[in-house]
Amino acid sequence: MSGFSLLEFIQQIINGLTLGSIYALIAIGYTMVYGIIGMINFAHGEIYMIGAYVGLLVITALGLFGVGNISAILLVTLAISILVTGSYGWTVERLAYRPLRGSPRLVPLISAIGVSIFLQNYVQLGQGARDVSMQPVLTGGWRFGPADGFQVYLSYMQVLIAVVTVAFMTGLTLFIARSRMGRACRACSEDRAMANLLGIDTDRVIALTFVLGATLAAVAGVLVSMYYGLVNPFIGFIAGLKAFTAAVLGGIGSIPGAMLGGVVLGLAESFASAYLQTEYKDVVAFALLILVLLVRPTGLLGRPDVEKV
Amino acid sequence: MMLKLENVHTFYGQIEALKGVSLDVHPGEIVTLIGANGAGKSTLLMTICGSPHASKGAVLFEGQDITRKPTHVIMQCGLALVPEGRRIFPGLTVQENLQMGGFFADKARLDTDLERVFALFPRLKERRNQRGGTLSGGEQQMLAIGRGLMSRPNLLLLDEPSLGLAPIIIAQIFQILKEIREEGVTIFLVEQNAHRALQLADRGYVLENGRIVLADTGANLLANDQVRKAYLGG
Ligand SMILES: Nc1ncnc2c1ncn2[C@@H]1O[C@H](COP(=O)(O)OP(=O)(O)OP(=O)(O)O)[C@@H](O)[C@H]1O
Ligand SMILES: [Mg+2]
Numbered sequence: 111m112s113g114f115s116l117l118e119f120i121q122q123i124i125n126g127l128t129l130g131s132i133y134a135l136i137a138i139g140y141t142m143v144y145g146i147i148g149m150i151n152f153a154h155g156e157i158y159m160i161g162a163y164v165g166l167l168v169i170t171a172l173g174l175f176g177v178g179n180i181s182a183i184l185l186v187t188l189a190i191s192i193l194v195t196g197s198y199g200w201t202v203e204r205l206a207y208r209p210l211r212g213s214p215r216l217v218p219l220i221s222a223i224g225v226s227i228f229l230q231n232y233v234q235l236g237q238g239a240r241d242v243s244m245q246p247v248l249t250g251g252w253r254f255g256p257a258d259g260f261q262v263y264l265s266y267m268q269v270l271i272a273v274v275t276v277a278f279m280t281g282l283t284l285f286i287a288r289s290r291m292g293r294a295c296r297a298c299s300e301d302r303a304m305a306n307l308l309g310i311d312t313d314r315v316i317a318l319t320f321v322l323g324a325t326l327a328a329v330a331g332v333l334v335s336m337y338y339g340l341v342n343p344f345i346g347f348i349a350g351l352k353a354f355t356a357a358v359l360g361g362i363g364s365i366p367g368a369m370l371g372g373v374v375l376g377l378a379e380s381f382a383s384a385y386l387q388t389e390y391k392d393v394v395a396f397a398l399l400i401l402v403l404l405v406r407p408t409g410l411l412g413r414p415d416v417e418k419v
Numbered sequence: 420m421m422l423k424l425e426n427v428h429t430f431y432g433q434i435e436a437l438k439g440v441s442l443d444v445h446p447g448e449i450v451t452l453i454g455a456n457g458a459g460k461s462t463l464l465m466t467i468c469g470s471p472h473a474s475k476g477a478v479l480f481e482g483q484d485i486t487r488k489p490t491h492v493i494m495q496c497g498l499a500l501v502p503e504g505r506r507i508f509p510g511l512t513v514q515e516n517l518q519m520g521g522f523f524a525d526k527a528r529l530d531t532d533l534e535r536v537f538a539l540f541p542r543l544k545e546r547r548n549q550r551g552g553t554l555s556g557g558e559q560q561m562l563a564i565g566r567g568l569m570s571r572p573n574l575l576l577l578d579e580p581s582l583g584l585a586p587i588i589i590a591q592i593f594q595i596l597k598e599i600r601e602e603g604v605t606i607f608l609v610e611q612n613a614h615r616a617l618q619l620a621d622r623g624y625v626l627e628n629g630r631i632v633l634a635d636t637g638a639n640l641l642a643n644d645q646v647r648k649a650y651l652g653g
Contacts, residue, residue: 290522297508297519304506307468308519309494309570 117260122380128268128337130376131275135330136353137360137368138282139199139323145299145363146319149215152222153202155350156229157324161195161331162341163233163242169336170244180248184270184332191328198229199324203317211313226346233343243340271333278329279369282322286365295319299363355399361412370410374398420482421446421574421605422467422498427476429459429466436462438629439476444574449596449606451616451637453650454626460609461503463626464576468500469493481573495523499572503579503609505563509552513543516551516562520569529569536565539595557588564595574605581612593619613650617641625650 136158143151168187177183206225210218251265286292297305298315306312334349335341352375360371375395382394402409422444429437436459444450454460466473467480469490478486485493494500499520507516517536521529537544540561546554551562560580567575577596581589593615600606610616617623617637625633625646633640640646 290518293511293515293518294522296511296515300508300510301506303470304502304508305519306490307470307494307500307502308522308566309491310519310522311491 115260117255117262118384121260121262122384123377124262124264124268125384126377126380127373128271128376129380130356130373131271132330132334132349132372133353133356133375134369134372135275135278135326135333136349137356137372138279138326138365140354140357141360141362141365141368142295142299142319142323144357145365146295146302146316147207147211147218149207149218150222150354151202151207151320151323152219152350153206153225153229154323154327155346155348155353156226156233157195157199157202157346158327158331158349158353159233159341159343159346160198160229161191161324161328162335162345163237163331164191164194164328165332166242166244166335166339166341169247173245173247183247184274184336187332187336188274188329191332192325195328195331196321196324199320199327200317203320208313208316226350230343230346237343239343241340241342244335246339247336267337271337274329274333278326282326283365285322291315291318352395355395359399359402359409361409364409364411367409367411374410420444420479421448422481422607423477423479424463424467425477425479427463427466427473427478429462429471430474431462431471436629437466437473440626440629440631441476442624442631442634444605444607446573446605447600447603448622449600449608449620451608451610451620451623452626453610453613453616453623453640453646455649456611458626459629460626461578462629464500464502464578464607464609467493467498467576494570497570497572498574498576499567499570501563501567501575501577501580503582505559507551507554507559507562507566509550511551512548513551513554513562514547516566517543517569520566523570532569532571536568539568539598540565557584557591560584560588560592561595564592564599568599568604572604574607575599576607576609578609579611580608581610581615589615613646614641617646 139154140151143149165187168190169183172183172186202225206221207218210221248267248270251263253261253263255261286295294305294310294315295318298312302312356371356375357368359375360367378394378398379391383391420443424440424442427437427440428435440463452460452463465471467478469488473486477484480496480498485496508519517533518529521532524532542558543561543565554562564580580592589612596606596619608616608620617640620637623635623637623640624631633646
């Protein structure tokens with residue numbers, strides 16, 4: 111059998127899109143915060159990790175109460191995780207970044223790393239430094255292909271991830287494009303001081319940006335905990351790094367860029383682990399990043415004019 | 420009194436850009452401030468907006484002390500700034516730029532005010548769905564003025580609206596400033612184009628090195644020898 115059959119190729123696309131959806135959801139938080147305050151929020155991976163924990167705990171609790179309906183589980187879990195994770199996002203900005211506004215850029219960056227370490231240890235203290243797992247709530251899927259050869263497997267969970275991701279991204283895109291606060295977000299990321307001179311409380315817009323980023327990270331967290339049924343306090347580190355890579359790949363500051371970057375990265379990793387070796391998957395991610403930055407320093411969809419001081 | 424500055428001092432770190440400026444603007448007036456590059460004209464306008472704040476002295480707007488208020492609070496008090504370099508939002512459409520100016524208006528008022536600005540600047544109406552960054556310099560200046568008007572200010576602060584524009588566009592802009600005043604908006608205009616500014620203005624101030632050195636009616640300043648030598652090219 112050739113290792114490059116069409117069906118295997120399709121399988122890698124499915125896997126890549128699943129992974130890419132998660133990266134893209136997290137990447138949006140990096141790109142939006144960078145767009146508005148020119149800072150890499152290194153604690154964002156941990157915000158996602160908290161979202162995943164809340165997701166897993168809520169699903170487990172719902173299981174104890176005998177809730178079995180998948181849409182009920184999904185809606186309640188998303189709502190609670192978004193609420194809790196959004197509050198963490200808001201609090202982190204309020205306590206760790208806002209007091210440092212106007213200081214040299216290295217200062218909030220160090221604060222971000224501090225927050226990241228703090229949150230990791232805080233969850234370790236509360237939940238233990240080990241894997242927490244649960245029974246999968248959505249199993250099964252579709253198989254396509256010959257009975258005696260390679261079959262493409264598309265799980266219900268993968269479809270759910272795609273649907274939820276597309277729904278939230280559409281929601282965010284519409285909010286940013288059409289709503290009054292969305293317009294203020296765009297104006298602030300183009301010229302924050304000018305927005306301030308129009309009477310806009312830019313601190314509130316920044317806070318909103320953190321909450322929006324945390325919301326999408328919570329969605330990613332819930333989906334991941336449902337997909338793998340497993341979380342630990344360290345999942346935020348590598349996922350954060352990957353999502354950050356996706357954001358830079360797509361052009362940091364650009365929301366469509368983060369979406370595209372996430373998908374490209376997910377696909378690249380999926381193909382790398384299938385056609386090379388699983389161990390090469392991370393290498394490919396970062397090699398891709400270096401390549402794009404060499405050829406196109408602003409990222410795939412980045413605008414050269416988004417130069418921050 | 421619309422606007423009153425009392426002995427205002429402003430610093431950038433160690434540099435004292437305003438060294439005790441006092442001036443006032445009455446309701447319905449057009450007052451201009453002229454001065455050479457680096458005299459502190461923009462600093463004066465920005466100090467009124469609280470960005471940076473005055474470190475000494477007081478800024479009163481319609482009798483209210485706004486010296487220490489945060490910028491976004493000041494800008495909701497009834498004054499608007501058309502800043503140096505226009506600073507429109509390049510990625511937002513013309514209409515969105517205007518909507519940002521009217522951020523605190525409800526939907527009905529926003530629509531009324533949009534039409535009002537479009538009536539003043541028909542070119543903006545034609546280009547309402549175009550990105551701000553794609554406009555010509557003159558159109559961008561019109562957009563910046565329109566954006567300032569969207570908050571229905573009592574006082575409009577303008578920082579060198581004629582900078583870098585062709586004479587014919589400058590004439591248009593000064594004509595529009597007149598119309599805006601006739602609608603009841605008080606105007607405080609910073610200009611390097613001293614000739615036109617003094618012709619338009621009821622009164623003027625001359626700023627030199629962070630200090631007001633002359634204050635008189637527009638006509639008198641136009642006729643003043645010192646002003647003619649320094650700002651009107653003899
Ligand atoms: N952000 C800043 N930091 C430090 N110094 C500044 C800053 N802005 C202005 N200055 C200094 O303050 C003084 C006044 O500057 P300002 O921009 O107010 O002058 P201006 O009269 O508006 O000049 P122009 O006609 O060139 O616009 C100048 O010496 C300038 O170098
Ligand atoms: Mg200036």
